[in-house]
Amino acid sequence: MLPSHANFSGKIHGGYVLNLMDQIAFSCASKHSSTYCVTASVDTVDFLNPIEVGELVTMKACINYVGKTSMVVGIRVESQNIQSGKVNHCNSSYFTMVAKDQNGIGKQVPGLIINSEIEMRRFLKATKRIEMKRKRQDEFDGENFLIQKYIKDLEFYNVKINL
Numbered sequence: 001m002l003p004s005h006a007n008f009s010g011k012i013h014g015g016y017v018l019n020l021m022d023q024i025a026f027s028c029a030s031k032h033s034s035t036y037c038v039t040a041s042v043d044t045v046d047f048l049n050p051i052e053v054g055e056l057v058t059m060k061a062c063i064n065y066v067g068k069t070s071m072v073v074g075i076r077v078e079s080q081n082i083q084s085g086k087v088n089h090c091n092s093s094y095f096t097m098v099a100k101d102q103n104g105i106g107k108q109v110p111g112l113i114i115n116s117e118i119e120m121r122r123f124l125k126a127t128k129r130i131e132m133k134r135k136r137q138d139e140f141d142g143e144n145f146l147i148q149k150y151i152k153d154l155e156f157y158n159v160k161i162n163l
Contacts, residue, residue: 001079003053012051017077018042021059021093025073028061029097032071033109037097040070043129049088055079057090064119065126069106070098072126094129 007013022039029037051057058078065072077091101107114120139145147163154161 001051001053001055001057006053010053012053012055012057014047017047017051017057017091018045018093020057021075021077021091022095024059024061024075025095025097028063028073029071029095029099032063032066033099033107035099035101035107035109037071037099040096040098043094043096043133045091045093047091049079049090051077051079051088051090052081055081062119062122063112064094064122065130066109066112068108070096071109072096072129074122074126094126 001012005012005016022042025039026037056079058080060076060078061073063071064074073095075091075093075095076089078087079090080087099107099109112123114123151161
């Protein structure tokens with residue numbers, strides 16, 4: 001990582017890391033689907049440890065889930081201090097990528113072959129994240145949302161309600 005990638009505190013800027021992760025997700029999804037892919041969403045970006053200027057960064061990506069036209073790409077970011085050899089897990093995230101044809105229409109992707117318990121676990125975790133996201137959208141974005149149902153829940157948070 002170069003000094004030009006650093007933020008004001010001298011660590012590698014998180015936005016730069018996300019940019020690299022998006023490129024890796026694109027490469028992984030495009031390789032799996034043999035077509036152009038776009039980023040639909042980024043889920044659960046956890047910055048665990050900072051990346052220092054001068055460290056080597058490795059990004060590992062794999063397809064964790066496939067739908068009809070979409071794929072969830074799991075990415076793990078590690079940094080390595082060149083002098084000490086110490087490796088840190090810096091970031092993990094899940095990118096949902098959608099395969100597109102020449103007209104920008106969603107294109108069906110090949111299925112996923114699960115070869116290990118860890119691959120099965122990754123697939124199942126992705127299905128749970130998708131299910132939880134849909135439930136959250138239904139609960140809060142639907143026509144049945146009633147503010148009175150949630151007012152009491154906000155008492156424990158650092159908010160003042162002026163409705």
